[in-house]
Amino acid sequence: MSERPLLNRRLDGFGTTIFAEMSALAVKTGAINLGQGFPDTDGPEEIREAAVRALRDGKGNQYPPGPGIPELRMAVTEHQQRFYGLTFDPDTEVLVTAGATEAIAATMLALLEPGDEVIAFEPYYDSYAACISMAGATRVPLTLRAPDFRPDLDALRDAITPHTRLLLLNSPHNPTGMVLTRDELTAIAELAVERDLIVVTDEVYEHLVFEGEHIPLISLPGMRDRTVSISSAGKTFSFTGWKVGWVTAAAPLVTAIRTAKQFLTYVSAGPFQYAVAEALRLPDSYFIGFRDELGVKRDLLAGGLTDAGFEVYRPQGTYFVTTDVAALGEKDALAFCRSLPERCGVVAVPNSVFYDDPKPGRTQVRFAFCKRESVLREAVARLGQL
Numbered sequence: 280m281s282e283r284p285l286l287n288r289r290l291d292g293f294g295t296t297i298f299a300e301m302s303a304l305a306v307k308t309g310a311i312n313l314g315q316g317f318p319d320t321d322g323p324e325e326i327r328e329a330a331v332r333a334l335r336d337g338k339g340n341q342y343p344p345g346p347g348i349p350e351l352r353m354a355v356t357e358h359q360q361r362f363y364g365l366t367f368d369p370d371t372e373v374l375v376t377a378g379a380t381e382a383i384a385a386t387m388l389a390l391l392e393p394g395d396e397v398i399a400f401e402p403y404y405d406s407y408a409a410c411i412s413m414a415g416a417t418r419v420p421l422t423l424r425a426p427d428f429r430p431d432l433d434a435l436r437d438a439i440t441p442h443t444r445l446l447l448l449n450s451p452h453n454p455t456g457m458v459l460t461r462d463e464l465t466a467i468a469e470l471a472v473e474r475d476l477i478v479v480t481d482e483v484y485e486h487l488v489f490e491g492e493h494i495p496l497i498s499l500p501g502m503r504d505r506t507v508s509i510s511s512a513g514k515t516f517s518f519t520g521w522k523v524g525w526v527t528a529a530a531p532l533v534t535a536i537r538t539a540k541q542f543l544t545y546v547s548a549g550p551f552q553y554a555v556a557e558a559l560r561l562p563d564s565y566f567i568g569f570r571d572e573l574g575v576k577r578d579l580l581a582g583g584l585t586d587a588g589f590e591v592y593r594p595q596g597t598y599f600v601t602t603d604v605a606a607l608g609e610k611d612a613l614a615f616c617r618s619l620p621e622r623c624g625v626v627a628v629p630n631s632v633f634y635d636d637p638k639p640g641r642t643q644v645r646f647a648f649c650k651r652e653s654v655l656r657e658a659v660a661r662l663g664q665l
């Protein structure tokens with residue numbers, strides 16, 4: 280074998296995701312897993328049944344259409360209309376993907392050239408960095424800082440160069456729980472128009488906002504033709520394993536993204552697409568009930584972590600709470616998370632690995648609260664021993 284490393288240099292340094300490492304640690308030690316963001320109970324029974332029915336009825340068992348089944352594309356447009364008053368053409372402006380993950384990957388591969396710069400909030404969801412890199416582009420972080428994690432809009436303006444191709448935004452933001460306000464979104468939209476940028480918005484936690492409201496950037500003036508809006512069913516309907524996501528954007532953007540997507544998975548999750556079409560049509564009471572239930576869990580976990588001595592940054596959205604463990608005398612979030620299962624039988628994720636500059640997040644640790652209340656109570660009791 281030659282000296283050349285096997286791994287493509289664009290993937291150099293990405294290793295195993297922290298979620299996989301920490302979930303494996305949870306399995307090995309039997310600890311409560313508040314690391315990876317998946318619920319410990321499945322979503323609505325009737326939606327699970329809809330998937331079973333689709334399988335039995337032979338719907339989606341063979342390759343579905345490349346852009347997604349028409350029923351799901353129509354349901355996505357109805358959802359955008361119902362919640363945000365936005366109109367999309369289901370035939371040309373919606374693309375169904377293998378979760379938001381593939382939507383992000385296909386978008387980066389379709390829209391970026393080597394040498395392009397992408398501005399993204401840090402701490403970032405780890406696939407952003409990898410996808411930007413696989414596309415040969417460079418990431419430029421815009422650091423969100425404790426305690427409130429608001430984006431510094433002057434810093435954003437300064438970060439834009441002639442090489443900036445797009446902004447990759449996430450609101451509600453994982454891991455900090457920050458939700459962009461209308462004023463912030465307006466300022467971002469004005470900048471995007473002024474500097475002629477595309478903006479990609481990852482909105483997978485759109486239905487998990489406890490304070491404020493979720494406003495899609497694409498609804499703001501000047502943004503309809505330059506925004507790629509991404510979401511998925513995993514978080515909203517508690518079926519993270521189904522991996523059904525979607526892009527909504529103007530037709531030329533969808534066409535470009537579909538060109539990349541068709542050579543990644545081509546299509547996926549046929550029968551689940553039928554079930555997700557039904558899920559998106561659930562009554563408002565489902566969405567409100569889901570958010571309220573998670574709100575109670577947020578308060579339970581945030582309160583317990585505060586009592587256990589953590590500094591807690593109360594999230595406005597998502598199902599994560601970011602804490603600072605410096606208050607416990609800890610100096611390094613990664614070391615803390617690696618030792619936590621042995622010390623008290625709980626798994627969490629260090630935010631520090633989601634920063635390019637490790638300083639601002641060195642002692643930040645994220646806990647997921649999409650778990651049964653009894654599990655959260657037990658976790659809190661264990662963390663109280665620290």
Ligand SMILES: Cc1ncc(COP(=O)(O)O)c(C=O)c1O
Pocket residue numbers: 316377378379380381404449453481483510511512513519522523524
């Ligand atoms: C911000 C963010 N984007 C995307 C995803 C991935 O979504 P999906 O499971 O639909 O691929 C996640 C999952 O944790 C996430 O937190």
